[in-house]
Amino acid sequence: MPDLVFQLSDPTAADPSVAGGKGAALARLRSLGFPVPDGRIVATEAYRQLVESPEIEPLIADLADAAEGETDEREDLAATLREAVRSLSLPPPVTDALAALPPGQYAVRSSATNEDLPQASFAGQYDSYLGVEGTDALADAVLRCFASTFTDRAVAYRARNGVSTASTRMAVAVQRMVEPDASGIAFTADPISGDRTVSVVEAGPGRGDAQVSGTATADTVRFDADAGETLSYAVGDGRSERVLTDGDVRALVAIAARIAAALGRPQDVEWAIRDGEIHVLQSRPITALFPVPEPRPTDDRTHVYYSFGHRQGMPEAMPPLALDVWRRLTDRVGESFGLRVRFTAAAGGRLYLDLTPFLRSPRLRERLLENFAAVDEPAGDALRTLLAERPDEFPASAPSIGGYWRAARSATRVAPFLARALRGMPRALCCSDPAATPERVKETYDARVERAARTVRGAETPAARVEAAHRAIRDAFDWLLDPFYGPFLAAMLSGFLLRRLRPGHREHVDALALGIEADAVYRMTMSIGDLADVARETPAVAAAIRDGATREELADRVDAAAFLDALDEFLDEYGFRAVGEIDPSRPRYREDPTPILNAVAGRLETAGGEHRERTAALGSRARRARRALLRESPPFIRPIVGRLASVYRGNLGIREHPKFALSRLLDLFRDAVLDAGSELESAGALSDRDDVWLLSYDELLAGLDDPRTLAGIGLAERRREFERFRGLSAPRIVTSDGTVPRARPERESGTALTGTGAAPGVAEGIARVVTDPGRERLERGEVLVAPYTDPGWTPLFLNAAAVVTEVGGRLTHGSLVAREYGIPAVVAVADATDRIETGDRIRVDGTRGVVERLD
Known part of the structure; x- marks a missing residue:
């Protein structure tokens, strides 16, 4: 029979399946020499023997069935389970071990197998008891910890995080009680900003019960770990003296940093001080932190990164293979523009673009911020905030001979691209038929893509098809914009000139972009x-x-x-x-x-x-807008206005053509990769062909050459990490030290939410919050509220009275489509899908960038 109780120093106790997450972390820390109070682990096997009894097991099955049902039913079942578990008797080996403990007070802490995980800490979800003394009291506390598996908050938390109650196992840590002079938490990274160079320590006198209950505030210390100095010390309300000395702070930060290094990620360390001695009571990952972009910079400077997904209107995590391919493609584009260092980094399954080279030039910095004002206002605001708060870290380089030389070299690389981009613009502006342009450009793209498809399909092996498909996407960046830029730049210039020539008729110019069927x-x-x-x-x-x-x-x-x-x-x-x-x-x-x-x-x-x-x-x-522009223009410029109006409306129809062509090439790549996945599944190297997306590009090619090279890669861990990344909210801007700068404070009052007005007009309707258009439906006349909208969301626009999104700018996909459809849109509304609920009646003012709740 398996053992039911282990010494905390026993190596077996470091196994989370035996000791739960909290207990295993404490056992590992104690084995590494950290000052963790000694004690015992009541193993998960003891819990299993209790809950797999005929009285308990059916109730757990009923609770699992009710997890997605009515809250009242779920809570009633959970209460029944708690009472049933507390009424049981512990196995004799457990009570014998508790009776053998030396006299004194103990801390009895729950430790579930799904607790203190990187993706979900379960902090505060399960019960713990302090100052427990005597065998009967200890046995009761252990049973109560087991029963806390079924607290209402724990059941709800597991449901939100997709964790099965039936698979949860509970252990209990029974440790010598430390009656502290002071206690608190040490965060090895700033939990608010994400800055990995700043530690935050919170402290209160004694056990800190008043701080935990919220009746008093803790002392809060911010400590610069790199400089080794305190940045600020705020004494808690109602106290005039500090709880911690400078020496206490330095020692706590040092211990917490070593724990984080040992456990491999930033930690939230619970500590206590008694008679000057520091005791580590618990350590868990800081789950709210977004990962730091990798690879780290090698120049010892802070770098700033912008989310590629936010720019593309798709900020969700991608699996390793997809991310690897986009990194390769984007770095190649960066090289073509003369960037000497790697242009990209990855964090949380997302691709990030390094903005640092642009921030070092005053002119490029200002143009970058101007661009953000058009495409992603919150990102621009966050970047301005960062530059204002940390100016010394992002100095604009003074002009130098070396700088001019590098600029000249970059210009020589960019010049051919600009020449190609501008080459077709004069003809598109003055001579070619705008009405025929969309079909002509489409035929050019179709021919290119079909040529690539024939090459991919003609490849003889799965590896050759993958390489050919990848090469087709890579090479597309050499030609993808050639048919597009001349006519499209002519359209943009035409719109600009019309607004300058007819400054009082902006509404008519905007109306030219309505209902472009060639798009x-x-x-x-x-x-x-x-x-x-x-x-x-x-x-x-x-x-x-x-x-x-x-x-x-x-x-x-x-x-x-x-x-x-x-x-x-x-x-x-x-x-x-x-x-x-x-x-x-x-x-x-x-x-x-x-x-x-x-x-x-x-x-x-x-x-x-x-x-x-x-x-x-x-x-x-x-057409009425065009006639109005002509009618109200002076006779001598009517031919110019007429031509500009035709070019503007006609050439706007090619706006999505490059994206369509690229999407077809990505589809070719998907087919080739899935065929390769099937090949590797047949060879026994993968258990499922879709696991191919968990490989890197080089690993995939190596595996196709010899499937044995994929042995030991750890796909299960990669899958868990990807699922964790999918649950993270990606910041628009993040620095190399992990700081996520905040955007501007929202200009809100009462029921109004603000964002960027992206398509003019006002509409009222019932909100429909859609996070997955594959599972959710938008009825005619409802207001679409979504995290983002890329072209795959566009079918929903057909029914929408208005659009509200969390991501986007005036020039992103959803904004342009909304303007073409003539429906109001407000984008970049922070947390819109959380703050607006399906069924809310709202007013969307796309002109002012305001969303108001009307109920």
């Missing part, structure tokens, strides 16, 4: 409306789609043949797209058309052809 995304959404019209022709099929039928379920229906033919036709043209499509690991519409079916379902309550009528109405508004 690739607009065409796709119109096709979704057409799909809804086909479904509407067969009421039973429409009802099935409205009820959430999948493509497979529709395929079993004889009456759905016409709709499925139309769906297949749609997927032939647009099936390479996806939600979050810059991540090639994500399923494409042709694999899972659920987002499209949801968008169709949302259209079924509208009249047939309504989307086409709306497009015609937007086109009519654009």
Whole structure:
């Protein structure tokens, strides 16, 4: 029979499956020589023997079934379980071990197997008891710790973090009680800013009960770990004297730093001081910290990074292979612009771009901030705050001969790109037919992509196909913008000139961008409306789609043949797209058309052809605006205004063409990688082909050459890390020391939320918070509230009365599409999906950048 109690110094106690997260950390720290009070671990095996009894096991199964159900039912079951566990008797080996403890007081602390994890600390979720004395009292405290597995807060916390109650095991640490003169917590990184160079110590007298209960505030010390000096010491309310001496602070910071180094990540260390001696009572990861970008800088300077995902409107984590490919591609682009150092870093499964070289030049710094004002206001605000608070760390370099020489070298690299970009602009501005430009550019892209596809499909081996697909994406950056920039820059210049020539007619100029049917995304959404019209022709099929039928379920229906033919036709043209499509690991519409079916379902309550009528109405508004511009212009400039208006509207239709072409190339890469994954699964190197996304690019090629090279890589750990990263909220701006600078304070009052006004107009409606368009549906006339919107979200715009997002700027995808659709949009609204709930009635003012709750 397995042992049920271990000495804290026993190596077995350092196993989290035996001692739980807290107990294992304490055992490991004690083995490393840290001042951890001695004691015993009541192992998880004792808990298992109790809860797998006939009285308890069925109740746990019922609680698992109720985890997603009504709160009252869940809480009633949890209360029943707590009482049932407390009524049991501990196994005799446990009570014997407790009886053998030396006399005195003990601290009895719960230690669950899912506690103190990197992704979820479970701090405060389970119970602990201090000053426990006597065998009976100790046994009761252990049972109460076991029973705290089922506290309401612990059950709810596990549900939020996707942790199974049935798989949870509880151990209990029973340690000699330290009656402290002072106690508190030492954070080895600033838990608010994320700065890894600053430690924060909180301290209170005695056990700190008043601080824990909130009736008193702790002393708070900020300590510069690099400089070895206290930055600030704030004495808690109601006290005039400091709890800690300078020596106490230095010693606590030093011990906590060594613990963090031993455990491999920043820690939240609970400590106590008795008669000048420091005791470590607990240590757990600081789960709220976003990882520091890697690789670290080698120049001993603080670097500043911007989230590539926020710029692309998709800030979610990517698995290692997708991230590795984007790093390679982006670094290659940086090299082409003369950047001598690596341009990218990775943090939390996201790609970050190093802004530091741009901050060193006063001119580039100002242009960078101006650019952020257009594309991502909160990022610009955060960057300005950082530069204001830490000016000495980001000095603008004074002009020098070396600087001029480097600028000249960079200019020689950039000049050919600029020449190519500008080459086609004069012709597009003055001569070519704007109405024909979108189709001509599309044909150019189609030919390029088809050529790449033939090369990839003609490769003879999985490795050759992966390399060919990767090369196709890499080489695309040499030609992707050539057909685009000339006409598009002509459109931008035309819009600028129209606003300068007709300064009182901005509304008419903006109206020229409404309902551009040549736009690739607009065409796709119109096709979704057409799909809804086909479904509407067969009421039973429409009802099935409205009820959430999948493509497979529709395929079993004889009456759905016409709709499925139309769906297949749609997927032939647009099936390479996806939600979050810059991540090639994500399923494409042709694999899972659920987002499209949801968008169709949302259209079924509208009249047939309504989307086409709306497009015609937007086109009519654009034509009226053009006539008004001409009518109200002086006769001598009317030909110029007419040409500029045609170029502006016509050439805007190519805005999404490069992204469409790149998305098709990413789709080719996805196919090649999945084929490679199947090959490795057949060879026994992977248990599932989708695990291929957990490899790096070099590992994938090496594995295809010899599957044995993948042995021991640790895919399970990578999968856990990726899942942890997916749960993190990525900052727009982060520094190399982990600091996440705050954006401007929000200008809020009452029920109003503020952001960036991205598409003009005002609309009211019922909010629908959508975090996954593959599972959620937007009904006609609702306000879409989303974390972000990339092209894969665009089908929802067809039903939206307005759009509110947490990420974006005036020039990001969702903003431009909203303007084309003529619906108001406010972007960069902090925590919009948390602060607005589905069912709230809200007003969206896209002109002022304000969202108001009306209920």
